[in-house]
Amino acid sequence: MSVPLLCHVPLEAGYPERFAAAGFELHYAMTPESRADLDPAVAEKIRAVLTIGTIGLTGEEMDKLPNLEIICAQGVGYELVDVAAAKQRGIVVTHGPGTNSSSVADHTLALMLAITRQIPQMDAKVRRSDWTRAGTDVGGMFGKKLGILGLGNIGEQIARRCAGGFDMAVGYHNRNPLTDSLWRYFDSLHALAEWADYLVVSTPGGQGTAKLVDASVLRALGEKGFLINISRGSVVDTQALVDSLSQREIAGAALDVIDGEPKVPAEIIPLTNLVITPHIGGRSPEAMNNMMTLVIENLQAHFGGTPVLTPVRA
Numbered sequence: 549m550s551v552p553l554l555c556h557v558p559l560e561a562g563y564p565e566r567f568a569a570a571g572f573e574l575h576y577a578m579t580p581e582s583r584a585d586l587d588p589a590v591a592e593k594i595r596a597v598l599t600i601g602t603i604g605l606t607g608e609e610m611d612k613l614p615n616l617e618i619i620c621a622q623g624v625g626y627e628l629v630d631v632a633a634a635k636q637r638g639i640v641v642t643h644g645p646g647t648n649s650s651s652v653a654d655h656t657l658a659l660m661l662a663i664t665r666q667i668p669q670m671d672a673k674v675r676r677s678d679w680t681r682a683g684t685d686v687g688g689m690f691g692k693k694l695g696i697l698g699l700g701n702i703g704e705q706i707a708r709r710c711a712g713g714f715d716m717a718v719g720y721h722n723r724n725p726l727t728d729s730l731w732r733y734f735d736s737l738h739a740l741a742e743w744a745d746y747l748v749v750s751t752p753g754g755q756g757t758a759k760l761v762d763a764s765v766l767r768a769l770g771e772k773g774f775l776i777n778i779s780r781g782s783v784v785d786t787q788a789l790v791d792s793l794s795q796r797e798i799a800g801a802a803l804d805v806i807d808g809e810p811k812v813p814a815e816i817i818p819l820t821n822l823v824i825t826p827h828i829g830g831r832s833p834e835a836m837n838n839m840m841t842l843v844i845e846n847l848q849a850h851f852g853g854t855p856v857l858t859p860v861r862a
């Protein structure tokens with residue numbers, strides 16, 4: 549017998565078959581409207597939900613799925629899954645630590661290089677039939693200072709690429725220093741920002757990190773500094789960033805995420821010292837395979853009566 553699974557996201561080619569072969573019957577609710585209007589007959593039988601951190605599941609939504617046993621966030625983040633509400637209801641929550649770190653680290657380096665070397669701007673210039681080189685203000689990353697806010701799986705991979713490939717000095721700020729890290733610890737975010745040429749944000753999202761990067765941190769980063777955000781838009785005060793970029797208080801920013809995504813604030817469109825991508829850092833064939841394999845393993849463990857591999861604990 550197949551286990552009914554409600555999916556909040558589209559599955560790429562080949563994955564529906566893998567879920568079916570693993571014993572799961574897929575139902576889809578990919579928009580807020582379809583989730584709100586879910587057929588009660590389908591809702592009644594759902595035993596598992598596959599979601600992402602930026603969609604998540606509230607306690608109220610859990611109550612509409614009376615036979616729900618497990619919620620799997622496919623990637624690392626699970627900020628909009630109400631983990632406390634799930635615990636109260638005896639529902640297990642899992643996520644995918646480490647599944648996409650390599651892809652996000654590659655993407656971060658691409659963003660850093662793109663904003664430093666002005667790749668999108670230069671590409672646009674050539675497409676306007678403009679091959680002039682005077683006045684272009686492109687810099688380099690070699691030997692510069694990298695500051696990481698939230699050194700975990702992704703931050704560590706970024707640090708290794710920057711130190712090994714670009715001879716960069718690496719510092720980080722976490723709430724507490726790591727005991728076995730190669731990199732220099734800063735006990736305040738402001739001190740890290742003042743020191744760094746590149747401030748990379750790689751903390752989780754959610755209330756605990758909301759607007760950690762505010763106007764004062766951007767001022768500390770200064771006019772030669774770049775802000776790179778690949779974690780969650782909520783960690784950066786978007787208005788402060790827009791002001792800082794408009795007034796050239798920092799050199800530039802490169803973002804894979806922005807608060808309120810997929811909506812993008814109109815003020816960022818004209819900014820020429822900003823590069824932005826639509827939350828694709830964790831997307832690559834390898835990362836997708838890692839994420840989906842772990843989701844299926846967690847589901848099979850749960851429904852096979854053994855502990856899940858990567859639980860989220862409230």
Ligand SMILES: NC(=O)c1ccc[n+]([C@@H]2O[C@H](COP(=O)([O-])OP(=O)(O)OC[C@H]3O[C@@H](n4cnc5c(N)ncnc54)[C@H](O)[C@@H]3O)[C@@H](O)[C@H]2O)c1
Binds near residue numbers: 652828
């Ligand atoms: N752009 C993407 O596609 C993409 C892909 C994967 C993950 N992410 C985001 O990146 C985040 C980090 O991923 P990871 O795999 O490195 O997670 P991780 O848990 O390994 O690392 C996060 C680090 O942030 C630190 N941290 C937490 N709160 C902090 C705070 N208030 N101040 C300073 N440091 C703090 C933690 O101690 C930890 O070391 C995820 O939670 C997710 O939101 C984005």
Ligand SMILES: O=C(O)[C@H](O)COP(=O)(O)O
Binds near residue numbers: 623626648
């Ligand atoms: O938290 C994550 O792992 C990333 O945001 C990637 O999530 P995605 O599955 O939505 O791409």
